[in-house]
Amino acid sequence: MRRFRILYFLIFSVVTNLHLVLGNRTASSTEPATTTLWSPYAEWSLENSTYSGNPFDVVASATFVHHRSGETRTTEMFYDGGTSWKFRFTGTQTGTWTFTTSSSDSDLDGQSGTVTVMPNPNPEITGFLITQGNKFAVQVGEGELRGFLFNVYQENNKFPADFWDWNNDRNLDYIRTYPAEEWASRYLQEARTHGANTIWLALANQWFEVGVLDWHDLSSENPDLRTFDMLDRVITTAHKEGGRVHIWLWGDDASDRHWTPTGGPGGGINGVRDKRLQRYIAARLGPLPGWTMGYGFDLQEWVSESQVGEWARYMHEHLGWDHVLMARGRSHSELDAVSYSGLNHSYSSAASNLDSDKNRPHVFEERDYYQRSGNTMDVTRLHLWQYTLAGGHGGYWGIHHNWGSSYPNPEQMQTHFEFWLKNERLLLDMKRVAGADGYALMDDAKTHYVFYKEGSSAIELDLSAMIGPQPAVAVDTRRRYAEINLGVLNAARQTWQAPYQSDWAIAVGDFGSAFTPDSVPPAPPSGVRVIPLQED
DSSP, rough: HHHHHHHHHHHHHHHHHHHSSSEEEOTTTSEEEEESSSSOOOOEEEOOOOOOOOOGOOEEEEEEEETOOEEEEEEEEESSSSTEEEEEEOOOSEEEEEEEEEESSSSSSSSSSEEEEOOOOOOTTEEEEETTEEEEEEEEEETTTEEEEOOOETTTTTTTTTTTTOTTTHHHHOOOOOOHHHHHHHEEEHHHHHHHHEEEEGGGGGTSSSOOGGGOOOOOOOOOOOHHHHHHHHHHHHTTOEEEEEEEEEOOOOOOOSSSSSSSSEEEEEEHHHHHHHHHHHTTTTTOSSSSEEEOSSSTTTHHHHHHHHHHHHHHHOOOSSSEEEEEEEETTTTTSSEEEEESOHHHHHHHHHHHOTTTTTTSOOOTTTTTTOOHHHHHHHHHHHHHTTOOOOOEEEEETTSSSSSHHHHHHHHIIIIITTTTOTTTTEEEOOOOEEEEHHHHHHEEEEEEEEEEEEEEETTTOSOOOOEEEEETTTTTOOOEEEEEEOOSSSEEEEEEEEEEEEHHHSSSSSOOTOOOOOOOOOTOOOOOOBBB
16 A cells, blocks of 8 residues: 555645646647747647547647758657647757648647747757767757767665655655655756766556556556656656656566566557557657666566567657667667666676677666675776776666665766766767777877776876877866866877876867866875876
8 A cells, every 4th residue: 555655645746736847838739839949848739529439549640840951750649638639849950840730530630830949048958869879979959969978877765766666665755745846856966966967767557557566456558647747747857957867668577576568457568558658658758858768677587579679669660759768688679779787897898898789879777786796886986987988888876775875975976977978078989999008088080088097196198199289187086076287288108197096087188178277186195195297
C-alpha cells in the first residue's frame, strides 16, 4: 500500500501546483501561433466527440513544413482525456512553418495553420541531443552542434529518482512537499554539483497505472495521463534550466519484481499494449527537447536483441524529432548509442568501445554508484577524466543508500564538469593523441589540445604539429576548479613543470572561454613544497 501512497503524493503535488505545462503555447488550429527557437514548444488542441473505440488507438498526425528550407517534421496527435486530442511542435529553425493534419477520423483531419518561430532571447537554450560520429552533440543556435558529455547522475538518498525504490522512506516528505518542477530543478542542481548535467528516472509499469510496478498488479492497457503530466513538467523544467533527463523505459523481470511489458492485460514485448505506449511516448514527448531513453536493466534476463531492435525501429518511425535511444548491454543497429553492462571500466575499455563503432556514441549504463564495486571517490574522479580522454565515452554515476551516503569530495566532479562542459572543451572532431605523456586529445585543425596526466608534477606537451601560438591554462583536477594561466604556448615540444604533484589537465587553444583574472590558482596541499613554474 505504501507504494500507492507515495505515488499519490507525487501525482497530487504535480496536479494541484501547476495546471499548465511550463512555457507551453496553446492555440486553436486556425489562429497563427508564435514561439521561439527550441523552447517553448507550441501545442494545439482539437475536439473529437465522434470517435469510436479506444481513444488511444485513434491515429492522427500533423505535418509541419518550414517555408525557407523545406524542412519537414511529422508528429502524431495524442489523446488527452475527454474528447480532446493534442499535438505539439518545437521549432528547429526560425521563420514560418505551416502545418496540415491527416487522419481517417474526420474531426482530426484537414486542419491547417501556421507557427512562427522567433530567435530565442535566451542564448543558453539548446535543442535536441543527437549524435555526431561517436560523440554526443547538442543542437545550439541554428545548424550548430556542440560536444556533450553524457554523464547520468542518480541521487537515490535525496530524490525519488528511482520510483520503484519504496524502501526509502526519506522520499515521502519530499514528494509531499514539492511539485514536479521543483523536484526536477533541485535534482538537476544536485547533479551539477556532482559533475553531471543529466538526471535519471524510471517508471516500470507506471506508464500505465501510477503506483503499479509489477505487471501482475496491472489492470490498465492504456497510458496513464497522470504519469505523462508529471513527465511533461520534469522534462520541460530540466530543459529550461539547461539540463537533460535520461528515462529508463523498463526494469527487469526477476521473480520478485516484474517491471517489464511481458505480462498483464494486452501484454507482451512489442505487443498491442506496448506499441500503444510507444506511439503515445513518441506523440506526446517526442516534440520535447531534453530527454533520452534507455530500455531498462538486466535485459539479458528477459528481452532479445531483435526485440530491442524492433522497439527502437518503431520509436524512430513515430518520433518527429531526434531522441537518443539505447539499451544496456545491447548494440543493435537500430539503437542510436551503444550501451554496456558491467561496473568500474578502464580507460582502455572506453577507448576500445569508441574505436569499435565510430558512427555511434558509447555509454557505460550500469550504475557506478559511489562505493559500489570499488568505486571510491578517487576511482570516480579518475574514470570521469579517463572516459572523456578516451574520446567522450558516457557513464553513469550517483548515490544509493545500499552503499555510500555521499561523495566526500563532490568538488572534484564539479571540476570535471566545469573544465569540459562549461568551457566547451570537448570538440566534436577531437581524437586521441597516440604516444602522449599521459592522455591527450587534439582537434583536426590542430589548434585545440587537452592534455591530462595523473600523479605528476610535470607534463610533456607535444605541440610540434600545432598551428600557430595558442593560449593555455592548467587545472588541478583533484581540487575545486581554478585555472593557472600558462600564457601563450608556441608550436613546439615542451615540458610544463607543475607547482606541485597532482592530477593535472591542460587546455591549449582558444575554446571561447578566455582566462579571467579572478581565476585564482589553487594553493598547494599542506606540507608540499612549491616548484617554480618553468617551461622549456
